Amino acid sequence: MPTSRIDLDEPVLDVDDIQGNILTAFNTACEQHVFLRVVDAERFPTWVARVAETVTTMRATWERRQRRQRWGPLVAIWFSYSGLLKLTETAREIQDVPFKEGLPSRSRLLGDPVAPDSPGACANWRVGGPDRVPDALLVVASEEPITDGLATAGLADRCVEVLHEEVCARLPHGNEHFGFREPVSQPGVRGRVGFGESAFLTPSLDPTRPAEGAPGQSLVWPGEFVFGYPTQDNLDRIRPGPRSRAGPAWARNGSLVVVRRINQDVAAFNRFAGTVSRRLGQIPELAGTTVERVRAQLVGRWPSGVAVVHGHECDPGAAGADVNDFGYVGKWGAAGDDAAGLVCPQAAHIRKAFPRDHETSMDTAESMETHRLLRRGIPFGAVDTDGERGLMFVAFQTSLERQFEFVQRSWLNNPRLRTACDGHDPLVGQCNRGMTGPQERYFAFRYRRADGLVRTEQVVMREEWTTPTGGGYFFAPSLSALRGILSGRA
Ligand code: HEM
Structure with missing residues (x-):
């Protein structure tokens, strides 16, 4: 089996055609998300041609990162299905069904609340609900706060109206609102950013582990995130699978984006952790369980980013480069076998969101890598505010x-x-709260009794500390599509 990355012939990525923030993150301190509706469809393609001249390429984002430069503003544009249809009839050839149905139609399937008076029901979202589906989302990123994204990008125009604007910014402590470092784990993307033999987008830091970027960071084929490149093979973690195709030829170098505006109620999350720590503390084997430990077990990492599975009793602080070098059943990296979930609960956020080496009844270790996301979320709202705050969850993929x-x-x-x-x-597991019937979320802690038997302590999560309040499914086209067919020039 070829394991050398040179033998695998990883593709050269079209860094001048792929939008920035997909394969290389903007990573700026601030972002403004401007949700737009088209009010003059005739002028819309001309506006898109202007946008095309402003959008930041993957090359610019990558070079900025390499040189640690602080440029700004950086601009990205994504379209919903309705927005693309206003630009080209060939958008109908796109094959992705959820994209064409749109997020509000999929909301119930995702488990979102459905009670008519719930702020989490899509009809009540701030943006992106059935009557407020945006045609486009403009993202303007910079190191300084931005108040008017359209004007900052020089793109104000009477053909588009603003449905909603979200001012997003990294928090002073650098973590998300519950206080945890995020993101820590991202797939390493295969592919080269130039023709040099070693110009890999994600270099393998340890030459003895060529299937990884940083230790424990799986390398995933770029077709999982951008159309037109080899995908992951669900039987083989190393070799490439077929190329990803969106449908129309112009969709090459594009990507599908999910945006979820998720409110966080920090007090409710901490209240729950406090109640649970007191309850667990009454169990002799778990006496001394702290609120900090419960919070970490709910997430699967300590606030610093160190994984709970390593077995520390409290946060060991500053996670190192090997922060992802672990699995749950002892097949990956440094952590031991925790198949029973005694150290890191089975339902901890990161264990659920990517079970790593712990195969499920649905997935082998190989096919696990076909569900990866490139997450580019950023908080909104201030720390310690009584107002709304949360995470603007953003993720790229091709399905x-x-x-x-x-x-x-x-x-x-x-x-x-x-x-x-x-x-x-x-954190975000849901069960259509508000429907009739027993709709309760629960979480299980496991521990070993003195007699060796494994016991489960199940706690019901009655309060809601995250609520979906907006978003949409979008397509991030290539620069050539923006300059050509989408601006009526092809
Ligand atoms: C308010 C909402 C959310 C919060 C506060 C949150 C928080 C976190 C935190 C603290 C981590 C650990 C850092 C890391 O490993 O990168 C994490 C990881 C992750 N989250 Fe979330 N998250 C949220 C929503 C979501 C959603 C909606 C999804 C997907 C449907 C998701 C998928 C993931 C994945 C895939 C990982 C990485 C797991 C790994 O590779 O080990 N998260 N999240």
């Missing part, structure tokens, strides 16, 4: 159904992923 929707539906929302009582992902 919404096999990637984002699978992770949400089959892993995070599935309380029986391994055993009958593992529970729901405590």
Whole structure:
């Protein structure tokens, strides 16, 4: 089996055609997300031609990162299905069904709340609900706060109206609102950014581990995130699978984007952790369980990013470069075998969202890599505010159904992923709250009794500490598509 990355002939990525922030993150301190609706369809293609001159390429984003430069603003444009249809009839050839149906139509499938008065029901979202589906989403990123993204990018025009603007910014402590470092784990993307033999987008830091970028970071073929490149083979973690195709030829070098505006109620999350720590503390084997430990077990990592599976009693602080060098059943990296979930609960957020070496009844270790996401989320709202705050969850992929929707539906929302009582992902696992019938989310802690038997302590999660309040499914076209067919020039 060829393991050398040179033998595998990883493709050269079209860095001048792929938009920035997909394969290389913008990573700026601030972003403004401007959700737009078209009000003059005739002028829209001309506006798109202007946008094409402003959009930041993958090359610019990559060079900025290499040189640690602080340029700005950086611009990205994504279109919903309705937006693309206003530009070309050939958008109908796109094959991805969830993209064409749109996020509000898929909301119930994703487990979102359905009670008519719930702020999480899609009809009540701030943006992206059935009557407020945007045609486009403009992202303007910079190191300084931006108040008017359209004007900053020089793209104000009477053909588009602003449905909603979200001012997003990394928090002073650098973590998300619950206080955890994020992101820590991302797939390493295969492919080269130039023709040099070693110009890999994600270099292998340890030459003895050529299937990884940083230790424990799987390398994934770029067709999982951008159309037109080899995908992951679901039987072989190393060799490439078929090329990803969106449908129309112009969709090459494009990507599908999920955006979820998720409110976070930090006090409710901490309240739950406090209640659970007191309850667990009454069990002799778990006496001394702290709130910090419960919080970490719910996420699967300590606030610093160190994985719980390593078995520390408290946060060891500053995670190193090998922060992802672990699995759950002892097949990957440094951590031991925790198949029973005694150290890191089975339903902990990161264990559910990517089970690593712990195969499921649905997935082998190889096919696990076909559900990966490139996450580019950023918080909105201030720390310690009484107002709204949360995460603007953003992720790129080439199949919404096999990637984002699978992770949400089959892993995070599935309380029986391994055993009958593992529970729901405590951060964003959902079960259509508000429907009639027993709709309760729960979470299981396991521990070993003094007599050696494994016991389960199941806690019901009655409060809601995350609520979906907006978003959409989008397509991020290539620069050539923006300059050509989408601006009426092809
Ligand atoms: C308010 C909402 C959310 C919060 C606060 C949150 C928080 C976190 C945190 C703290 C981590 C650990 C850092 C890391 O490993 O990168 C993480 C990882 C992750 N999250 Fe979330 N998350 C949220 C929503 C979601 C959603 C909606 C999904 C997908 C449907 C998701 C998928 C993932 C994945 C795939 C990982 C990486 C797991 C791994 O590779 O080990 N998250 N998240």
